[in-house]
Amino acid sequence: MPSIQIEIENGVARITLNRPETFNSFNREMALLLQETLDHCNTNDGVRAIVLTGNGKAFCAGQDLNEVTSPELNPGxxxxxxxxxNPIVERIRSIEKPILAAVNGVAAGAGANIALACDIVVATEKASFIQAFSKIGLIPDSAGTFFLPRLIGFQKASAxxxxxDKVGAKEAEQLGMxxxxFDADSFEEEVHKLALHLAQMPTKALGLTKRLLNQSMTNSLQEQLDMESVLQIESAESEDYREGVNAFIEKRKPVFKGK
Known part of the structure; x- marks a missing residue:
């Protein structure tokens, strides 16, 4: 079976990390294939929302340590x-379509930080998040030192x-991580509903919102206001904006096409 699976239906691309025997830990093949799959979703006009999840009991346990300890396989x-x-995180942030991380189990190391780089993160009640790097003498990577302090604050992220420490799903929600x-029994249904809702929204506006959020990490207030002005004008020229306004005036549900 391929280490990455993809299904596309009703505008939603569901990408599944598929190495359940290793708790979906990354090896070189899976990392490169995930990049290819994200590129495909980016250029496919039929994809308007992306779900990233894992097969089996884990979302992703980070790096496959068997690979890095193998003289033959270790890429360094x-x-x-x-x-x-780095290219995976860069793609997640640059693709101007909503990316939903559906964390179905443990998310550790790079697995946790790749999830946290996504636009929206939901988890089953049985999921957990672990910055496992210090346990083996490494530093957090995959943009963990960038996103986690911004999500939950410097002091908590540092600790x-x-x-x-392992952070359970409920605590992660309370922290704003x-x-x-969602309950384990309803998790798949809730993820599907949320992804379908995102796919039916004005994709152009969501993508521009994502671009603004990316820039807000480093922009000054004036730079952000200027950028909002430029992108608001761009969004106002979209078909989805005209549809949204017409639907509001006509008191009906809008039918967005992502254009």
């Missing part, structure tokens, strides 16, 4: 970061990264 940390994880927790 320079390649792992520059060719595996979680240094101590390597993730959007919402």
């Amino acid at each position: 940390f320079k390649k792992i970061l520059e060719e595996h994880y 979680l990264m240094m101590l390597g 993730i959007y919402k927790v």
